[in-house]
Amino acid sequence: AQRVTQPEKLLSVFKGAPVELKCNYSYSGSPELFWYVQYSRQRLQLLLRHISRESIKGFTADLNKGETSFHLKKPFAQEEDSAMYYCALSRDGNNRLAFGKGNQVVVIP
Amino acid sequence: NAGVTQTPKFRILKIGQSMTLQCAQDMNHNYMYWYRQDPGMGLKLIYYSVGAGITDKGEVPNGYNVSRSTTEDFPLRLELAAPSQTSVYFCATLQFSSGNTIYFGEGSWLTVV
Numbered sequence: 001a002q003r004v005t006q007p008e009k010l011l012s013v014f015k016g017a018p019v020e021l022k023c024n025y026s027y028s029g030s031p032e033l034f035w036y037v038q039y040s041r042q043r044l045q046l047l048l049r050h051i052s053r054e055s056i057k058g059f060t061a062d063l064n065k066g067e068t069s070f071h072l073k074k075p076f077a078q079e080e081d082s083a084m085y086y087c088a089l090s091r092d093g094n095n096r097l098a099f100g101k102g103n104q105v106v107v108i109p
Numbered sequence: 110n111a112g113v114t115q116t117p118k119f120r121i122l123k124i125g126q127s128m129t130l131q132c133a134q135d136m137n138h139n140y141m142y143w144y145r146q147d148p149g150m151g152l153k154l155i156y157y158s159v160g161a162g163i164t165d166k167g168e169v170p171n172g173y174n175v176s177r178s179t180t181e182d183f184p185l186r187l188e189l190a191a192p193s194q195t196s197v198y199f200c201a202t203l204q205f206s207s208g209n210t211i212y213f214g215e216g217s218w219l220t221v222v
Binding site for chain 1: 113140142144149150151152153154157167199201203209210211212213214215216
């Protein structure tokens with residue numbers, strides 16, 4: 001069965017400092033990986049996906065199949081980055097997502 | 110265009126009561142999902158549907174039922190509420206043509222006492 005692990009529940013960083021959220025997965029096939037974000041009082045929304053290889057709001061994430069990781073990074077954290085971040089994996093054609101437990105990010109002004 | 114709408118947002122149930130969480134979408138998406146999120150945990154899939162008339166179980170279907178008589182609606186039914194069903198419930202939709210982006214509702218907070 002697929003599994004998504006986000007080891008740190010709470011991450012506090014100062015504004016302007018780098019932020020990295022770790023995500024490791026276990027899945028024997030070719031996964032599709034995503035990062036979802038939930039800002040305070042808002043719904044869960046897609047931040048980025050590995051197949052797009054894009055940078056959204058300064059965040060990037062690279063799929064490392066050798067290390068089975070999909071870590072989320074941003075070089076300079078902003079206060080508006082404070083949110084819950086979820087790593088998710090899609091394993092089949094029905095796009096059923098398996099989620100990690102999430103990371104609470106708090107950016108200190 | 111409201112997207113994904115869930116009702117109610119908050120509900121307190123007594124053990125053994127039944128209720129239906131409503132989910133409606135106006136995007137004509139074919140896939141719909143119900144997830145639950147327990148405190149400190151990730152989202153877990155309860156049921157999903159790939160189109161009207163078709164439903165299937167997810168990871169944690171016990172204690173729930175769903176139906177999909179129309180593309181727009183995907184209600185989640187709790188027949189005999191138990192304290193273990195205290196959770197936040199999220200409905201979500203997906204259309205392949207949108208690049209496989211999943212759209213979530215705002216969530217429904219359910220407490221069973």
